[in-house]
Amino acid sequence: MTEFNYVDCFDKYDRIMQFNKNKRKYIHGWYPFVEGYSKEFIQSIIEELDYTPEHCVEPFSGSGTTAVELQKFKIKCSAFEVNPFMYTLARSKMRTDYTVNGFKKHIKLLEESLFNTIPNIETVCPPPLYKSMMEKKELKKWIFDLETMRGILDIKYALNNINNKKYSQLFKIPLASLLLEISNVYRNGKCLSYKKGWKDIDELKREDVHTLFLERLQNIILPDIIKMNQYKRKSGKLFSNYNSCYLGDSRENISKLENNSVDLVITSPPYLNSRDYTDTYMIELWMLDLITNYEELRELRKKTIRSHVQVPWGEIPLLDIPELKSAIKKLEDHRDKFWNKHLLEMVKGYFLDMDLLFEKLHYKMKKNGRVYFNVANSAYYGVEIETDKIVSRVASNHGFEIQEIRKARKINPSSQQKDLIPYLLEVVIVMKKN
Template sequence: MQFNKNKTVSIHQWYPFVEGYSKEFIESILNEIEYIPESVLEPFSGSGTTALELQFKNISCISFEVSPFMHLLSSVKLYNNYNVDTFNAFLFNLKDTLANLPRRVSNIRNIEKVPFGRTILKSDSLKKWNFHDESLDGILDVKYAISLVDDIAYRDLFRIALASILLEVSNVFRNGKCLSYKKDWQTRKILNRKDVHNLFLLKVENVIKNDIKLLEDLSHTTRINNYDQLHFGDVRTNILEVEDNSIDLIITSPPYLNSRDYTDIYMLELKVLDLVKNYDELNNLRKNTLRSHVQVKHGELCDLDIPTLQEYFTKISEKKVLLWNNDLLNMIRGYFLDMDHLFKQFKRVMQPEKYIYFNVANSAYFEEEVKVDIIISEIAIRHGFKLVEIRKARNLKSSSQQSEAIKSLRESVIIFKS
């Protein structure tokens, strides 16, 4: 269930998506079910692992992704028409541009604008900032060089290579639910423009270049193109376009009910790649994500009449001193309302006697465990699915706020049959 196994695997290694699962998860499912699927649904594409692995196996996969960065990442990995000679030609031009740019352009900000956001750069009003000036100038150099690539497929590929080094050249690191500042961010060696260029080119030449040859070879044998079946937008709406009785397998891992806003976690990528250009676009993105965080106010929501969920609300209603955060309660309500909507649609689109593999993790709020896997199972059963198994994957640590009452939380793969 961990992406770590993908860190040195061709194509998957282009960007380290820590929230994903490994390609072995997909392989184990295909080995386990008693039929060869023809049309798979992946409602939460993430880094594209499911659709990519199925594409390698000539299995069609419809996938959805609401994050513009994750959609870009998935699409770049799924594109199967790369050519080694074309890649090398663009790489040669990139190198030439970057080698001469500092000499030709003393202030890159005259031709490449600084990404939006008040914390991107140092200012008199800030105590902390995301990038030192020289490092950001190196990023802007790379952005400008990439903008000269006149083929969008290769341009997007190089943008992902740039995204993969952003944390390394920044003052922050991914720390669970947020971006935190590195301990030595003020005193560490500042990377200059050339350092950033070299890191980017190192990623392109040492990680991506060999994989392009592999993809070119595979393109001659792979009939399925899941690139064309990757859809951008909110799956809660877009799934309505999937045809009735057209799907014979669902594999997915939705955002966990852990208050983690992936918009925040991947903020640098969204901003630097110009995938969100202002706060209105940022807020709209948050509104279109699954209700698994408290960054968006959704108003008063009703409770689903699901026994285990009702049991949880009954327990915390007795802890009146802890009911200070109604946003958290609404997040929990909204999350399961979203799940209820999705499973209603799953029942519509799935063929009879076919499987769903649904990876989730339990949560804890107000010192009580939210048994997410059991609640989702009860929702699915209500919509006509048969529960095959709740398979424990591993134990996860609970948050520091909840750890005294609840030491660990179960991560599960729930298996349903339609």
């Protein structure tokens, strides 16, 4: 059995594999997407390549870091994203046709609308159907206090009345970045949890919500639009991947690309950590009307990579990969302690999805094209799932040569695993299409 070449890259990658380096960077800082990597990671890949790529694919676009950063190098990036909030965010960041005058004109319209608010705004701009989204007498817990929700609805109403889709979409991004901050909850790993003492926190007035929103437009978005216009005056029309970003399941949509047209893949799929991003970004999805009912929520979950247990996946075949078979066998010994009965199907389904992805990528990629695949190992009940090796074997089975597995970071496992497994390895798998 092939042994893979592991390379210690902790010093190189530890500082650049986390999105927090992007928080104050041009365009990347519009929304704090904690699961992503930094723009420096993309830059490091382009700098080390011994060829100039023409067409990159990003199967799991997330907030669009890969496609946005490749615009600076004038490299086309076909990016795919199944989560409609992430898709909206990524596309807004990829646009290069914003103007300072257009931005200021529409901010003025917003300010006029927010100055003349409708007293019971929820009667003309209803809150989402999600049952605990807004404070109600019959609820013990709610995500937004009544006045806070009214402030948000005022902004949504104003945005809906902007007849320029380019700016109405852009203005949703600072609103989205504000939602968690002014809510009663926070992101707690895989779920949303209520803030400590949330009922005792001073309630925001609806005018406070308007102010916070307008400040983000002025202080975070506008400076970047000014920079963008300066770049255009200096260099002419800027390259954009806006029209190469697609909403939907990459496992299906990659088939639409031309065969032998791709010479680079840079991606980081959802990790096998039972995290459902429709849950963690639930507020943004509902509040921006990207999900309007529970059936749409269920359908979205079905389209995501099988890295969570929120959907009963049913019986799933097991790939013939030694490391995967070994992990499944060990996990079966703990079946009576499973916190969710779909756990084994999630693990099997995840790698079946990886198998389908690499099968399709094989046809789309040019010979000698490179793949940079950022993944991390997982652990359940003291059983480590060696995602790095399993994904590498999957890719090898579809005609990809594993050049090296770069050790990027050591990740702390959950508290339940800590005594048995001191850390989990995050890696960048570097491959070449044969």
